[in-house]
């Protein structure tokens with residue numbers, strides 16, 4: 001009971017107050033000022049000027065549309081053909097994620113029926129009826145039939161003739177795609193500040209984007225984009241690949257909004273030289289009716305898939321983040337005191353003297369009064 005009341009009275013009737021000790025010591029003084037200088041440089045240079053700690057920020061809201069132009073000519077199996085934008089861009093609407101065809105395998109005039117493909121069987125029991133073959137376009141009929149001289153193979157019911165995608169055209173059929181142009185329209189807004197911008201400022205219609213010579217031109221040459229992504233067009237066009245176009249809006253709205261312009265970052269992802277399964281392809285079919293029979297032309301399309309992403313932040317002066325940054329900056333100044341105290345109280349020769357000057361226990365009210373009257377004590381190095 002007695003100890004409990006002692007603890008209680010210690011807790012209730014004790015008060016500690018920080019004590020100032022003025023230390024005249026060259027080394028500690030220099031260290032102190034250097035740390036303060038470092039903190040000041042950090043706050044002004046990094047926090048205020050580089051990170052712009054005096055600004056509030058808003059993120060970008062945007063929309064993107066794309067239009068391709070260019071013509072390619074192919075003469076496959078003596079079939080001359082012109083390919084325009086409606087033929088080689090998927091989907092056609094000009095959205096921010098699309099594919100430009102660079103190569104293809106065409107299987108013309110397919111209709112539903114029975115046909116065969118390379119393979120070997122001896123009897124019908126080797127061809128399990130209804131089984132679908134991986135990578136084939138049909139199911140087994142259950143019959144083992146002759147297909148090349150004396151060779152036999154399982155018969156397939158499906159879209160015949162079957163696609164043969166073993167040989168991919170090389171050089172790519174739409175090598176001309178290297179000179180296609182891509183027009184990117186990107187409108188953005190920073191809703192918090194009511195600022196709207198577009199990457200399409202009045203431009204010379206025959207311009208081509210170049211990072212250094214024409215960074216505001218919204219028209220990109222496909223070959224240049226592939227090069228900027230780090231790929232070789234001739235190689236990537238064979239099996240396809242994926243490229244991300246990043247449009248970055250980093251705007252300081254303390255200046256006029258006309259200074260708020262985008263920069264473009266191009267990244268190559270699935271290309272010939274990257275990752276273990278390079279390339280990009282998909283299939284689609286064009287259906288028609290001939291002699292009252294439904295037929296289709298199957299296309300296996302190899303192309304470059306583009307994904308356009310828009311990122312951005314805008315900053316503008318605001319008193320609240322300014323005050324918060326100043327407050328936290330003043331707080332960081334305390335680091336200098338903590339470090340110099342460590343030096344003084346643990347590493348200096350006269351650390352015990354400094355300790356006794358810094359920490360003083362006041363046993364009763366009378367002594368506490370004496371300290372107050374005495375004011376600041378000084379520790380001077382002899």
Ligand SMILES: Nc1ncnc2c1ncn2[C@@H]1O[C@H](COP(=O)(O)OP(=O)(O)OP(=O)(O)O)[C@@H](O)[C@H]1O
Pocket residue numbers: 067068069181182183205219
């Ligand atoms: N991929 C591109 N390469 C070069 N110029 C382009 C491309 N896409 C559009 N342009 C040009 O940019 C301008 C603006 O295009 P926009 O689509 O707004 O107008 P448009 O008259 O409908 O274009 P167009 O009828 O020529 O497709 C037009 O002069 C257009 O010809």
